[in-house]
Amino acid sequence: MGGTRGFGVDIGGSGIKGCVVDLEAGRLATERIRIDTPDPSSPELVAAVVKKIVDGFEWTGPVGVTLPAVVKRGTAMTAANIDKSWIGTDAVAVFTERLGRAPGEVTVLNDADAAGMAEIRYGWPGDQAGVVVLLTFGTGIGSALFLDGKLVPNTEFGHLEVDGLDAETRAAASVKDEQDLSWEEWALRVSRYIRALESLIWPDLIIAGGGVSRKADRWLPLLDVRTRVVAAELRNDAGIVGAAVAAELGVEH
Ligand code: BGC
Secondary structure (H helix, E strand, O other): OOOOEEEEEEEOOOEEEEEEEEOOOOEEOOOOEEEEOOOOOOHHHHHHHHHHHHHHOOOOOOEEEEEOOOEEOOEEOOOOOOOHHHOOOEHHHHHHHHHOOOOOOEEEEEHHHHHHHHHHHHHOHHHOOOEEEEEEEOOOEEEEEEEOOEEEOOOOHHHOEEOOEEOHHHHOHHHHHHOOOOHHHHHHHHHHHHHHHHHHHOOOEEEEEOHHHHHHHHHHHHOOOOOEEEEOOOHHHHHHHHHHHHHHHOOOO
C-alpha cells in the first residue's frame, strides 16, 4: 500500500472509525473498522483503540486522526463530547507514541474541519468560491469554515448561543433521537440555528454532514433558511477521508 493511499481515523462521541483512504478518488479504499468509543474516552483508552484500528490494516504510513475538539498545533483545547482529560493533552504526541510513528507522521485536527476538507476537495469541488460552511449534525454540531476553499480552523459554530442555549443541545442529531423529535420538529430547530449563523457570517453555501446526512431528503427540504444547503457527498465517511488528506497535506492551525 502507498502511493495515493492514506489512512484516516475519525474519533466520535460514540464510535471510532478508520481505514485506508484512496486519496485520488477521495473515498474509502477498504471496509472501515468501527469500534465503540471507550468509556471513559480518555487519551490512553482512545489511543489504544486507534492503534487497534491502524494495526488491523497493517498500515505503516502516516495517519490522520480527528478529535471532536478544538485542536491547536496538535493539542486538544476543549472536550465537549469526549473525556475532559483531553483538554491540554498533546494529542499528536499521544498518538505518535502509541502508534510508534516518527515525528511528523501523525496529524490531528478537529473532526468537522477534517470532514470539511474532504467535502470541499471531493464532494463539492465546483462550489468552493466565497464563504462555505460545513455543519456536521451528530452527537454535537461541528463546523468548518472555508473562504475560497481555504480552511479557517476550529470555528466551533455548534456552540453558538441561540435563544439563550448552546445550539448543539437543541439541534444536534443526537437530540432528535433522545427527544424523539419528528423530522418537522427537528428541522424547525435546525432552521432556527442556521438562521442565527447566517445572520453572523452570511455564507454562500452550507454543506450538511454527519450521520443524519444519509437521510438528507427527509429534512433538507423542510429547512426555512436563506442559504443554499446541500447534503455532504461523502456522507459519514468525510471525517475519515479528511483525516487522511490532512495527514498527506498537513493542516494549519
Ligand atoms: C465540539 C466540536 C466538534 C463537534 C462535532 C462539538 O461539541 O465542540 O469540536 O467538532 O462537537 O463533533
